[in-house]
Amino acid sequence: MTLKRLFIQHLRNLDSIDISPSEQVNLIFGENGSGKTSILEAINVLGVGRSFRSHKHKPLINHQQDSFTVFGKVSAEGTEIPVGINRQANGTATFKANGALVPSAAALASYLPIQVINSDTFQLLEGSPKVRRQFMDWLVFHVEPGFFQVWKDAQRCLKHRNSLLRRDRMDRFELATWDKELAQYSEQIHAYRQVCMTKFFETFYSLIQEFIAIEGIELTYYCGWDQNKDYASILADSAEKDRRQGFTQIGSHRADLRIAVKGFPAAEVLSRGQQKLLVCALKIAQGYVFSRLTERRCIYLIDDLPAELDEQHRYLLVRWLDSMGTQTFVTGVEQQILIDAWRQLPGTEIKLFHVEQGKIQAVINSR
Template sequence: MSLTHLSLGDFRNIEALSFEPSPDINIIYGANGSGKTSLLEAIYFLSHGKSFRTNKHKILIRHEQSRCIVHAKKQIHNLSIPVGISKDNAGETKLKIQGQSSRKMSELAQLIPVQVITPESYELFFGGPKERRKFLDLGVFHVEHAFFNAWRNFNKILKQRNALLKSRPSNYAEQIKYWDKEYVRLAEEINIHRKTYISRFEALFFDKIVCQIPIFSGLELRYDAGWKDCLASQLEQQFERDVKLGYTSKGPHKADFSFYSEGYGVENILSRGQLKLLLYALKVAQNSLIESETDKQSILLIDDLPSELGEETMQSVSALLALCQSQLFITAITAESISAVVEPMQRSCSMFHVKHGSLITK
């Protein structure tokens, strides 16, 4: 159910590298600049078709090379499925699944659920809604199978609607009215998928996580669909404003969620350490839900785990990580620095030492 083989070619500072990860815990350690984050980035790239640290695809390709490649074998029950992705300097992506070319990133994403935690991830609670929607929709995508089509079709209509609002051809108001029926239908479908997912997520979060970390017991999740009450009448009410803005201000593309504790947003009431822990809890709950709903082992990438975490937080992180069956890839400068997290989990562990873009297996 895990990635059983990984090979990278011309990815960042890694010229060529191949290894067999453990289905449980993989610790990637090495000095700064050795290529640890790049290795996690390659696994993320395999599932998302992009990086978690840049939107510039060219930077993923090793200097002076023309394309980067990531290959892997994914074990699903007793099937070993070879998958691969490459990207060239012109930005063209090529995908392969079981020897067949594919044009759909969603097929690859579906096979390999990957989430990442970096030292900056807790900014999820402070930044704009885009990152929170991305987090939510990753879970919805894996668990609610009809979501992706609805979301894709909705985005086509949204694009069209926004183009009409911007360019305003002579009959734009009628054209928009014509499309709004489908816009509303798909928006409501997306909203139902998200709400269904959130109710499952909440059940798991409060059953499984809160008993481990009691400080989360008073937390409340509030979901905002991106509009209130009746979307059709909101679109009508907002029409003049949307024309002025040149885009659509109500719909599922504006959805958001936030956590509250005793009536306050968590970002105003929890400490940085507690927010980091909450972030771990959310990612673990999400992976755990994907695993129980889809029978697929998901992957959790944790970059630079020990950075700034106190001893107590390390123990709580360990207790949280023990709650999911995910294949873990954890980076740190030294393997010892994360033994307090890894040892109590009692899962098998492989160590990989990265040096100048190459791996030394122990």
């Protein structure tokens, strides 16, 4: 999958941008505050409906305007699919794909699978299980077409069960009905995640050896409950406790991807540099597995590459991206540092873009 055209209007400081990116590497450089991250943000908006910086939509709209638009042409399996999104300050949003309105951002997500590497990526190690669940579910969502519906059904059951738990008079019969349904969906979610994670772990372990010299990295998938027990009976047993807490404490909504080094959480033992490399390896491994399982490719957005990785590891990351053949958008302040990262791959098609005060210009690549 590649983005063949990108049009952005009134998003943050970007006024009106219209570019034809390279299907391989796009290097975006410019001073601090020029609008580089905003361009990546716009691509992310096109892929998943929202920014990677904030869940709020309003801050994305240019202060002088009352809506923003991002439009792109996605090339996939020989066809070109137009996708677009418009968000108004009053909260209205319009999503379009292939000439028709689509109901939600989730419906757009399958057109443009995106991986982001930026300073927030560390949250994978330091953040709450929710961050890692989202990381796992990105892969499951993109490779298992049935997953999203089951996930939505489980969320619905969970909401009903939680509201029932909070009622003064809880109807035991009603609770048993929701438990039964929730157990069924949770087991399905677990099955989807387990299959995907098994494939992900294989790829990750083989990549990691090449990338970082850290011994004893171990990934474990935790399904959200004691797997030696039947989830339906766990739910029944924990009803009283859940009632006191006012919510369902155990289940697939508590799943996690545990990342440890010699038995300790990675965030507690690895240096900052090692953590950076590890999260890059996790992100790259996902792209690999996604390609292997779907024969499609995701797009990588890498914000401020020089700030995130030293020279040696930039080469390594670049080699990986290259071997995957993904379309990549990379930002940085200095043009030359970005170009140099691809020095060892002279055959790659690189397009250079200079951003200045919200305007973009394609620059002749003189490497």
